[in-house]
Amino acid sequence: MSNSVTLVGNLVDDPELRFTPSGTAMAKIRMAVNRRWRDRSGEWQEEASFFRGTVWDDQAEQIAESLEKGARVIVTGRLEQRSWETQEGERRSVVEIRIDEMGPSLRWATAKVNRTQREGGQQRAQGAPAPQARESYGPDEAPF
Numbered sequence: 001m002s003n004s005v006t007l008v009g010n011l012v013d014d015p016e017l018r019f020t021p022s023g024t025a026m027a028k029i030r031m032a033v034n035r036r037w038r039d040r041s042g043e044w045q046e047e048a049s050f051f052r053g054t055v056w057d058d059q060a061e062q063i064a065e066s067l068e069k070g071a072r073v074i075v076t077g078r079l080e081q082r083s084w085e086t087q088e089g090e091r092r093s094v095v096e097i098r099i100d101e102m103g104p105s106l107r108w109a110t111a112k113v114n115r116t117q118r119e120g121g122q123q124r125a126q127g128a129p130a131p132q133a134r135e136s137y138g139p140d141e142a143p144f
Helices: 057-066
Strands: 005-011 016-019 025-038 044-056 072-085 091-104 116-119 122-125
Touching (some): 025 057, 025 072, 044 057, 057 091
Antiparallel strands (some): 005 072, 116 122
């Protein structure tokens, strides 16, 4: 069985960046996905669905730094259900997207991409030049 979802929509808030007590980054997003269609009489109809999602680690920091409210984004991930009990004893449940990949949609926008570089196990976004080409590559290495 497979559980995967791809959504294209607009952020309704700036990504909310948080850190766990151990220092792991986590960002929460909310997005709206609009659907437009013509009804039987030929009139345009529109409906919006709203989704919440979470993204972790370095990608959370990069999303919080790169995207803002109103940005049109493409999100891929999987649906996860979370349940809890309120202080009044009521059971609540929500389905959210556990985000694997997220980026700006370039259908009506442009973006400048800065590659991240790993240093000591951590990634850092930099406007650094591309890595230098090597003369030879091993049998299992791609030359890019």
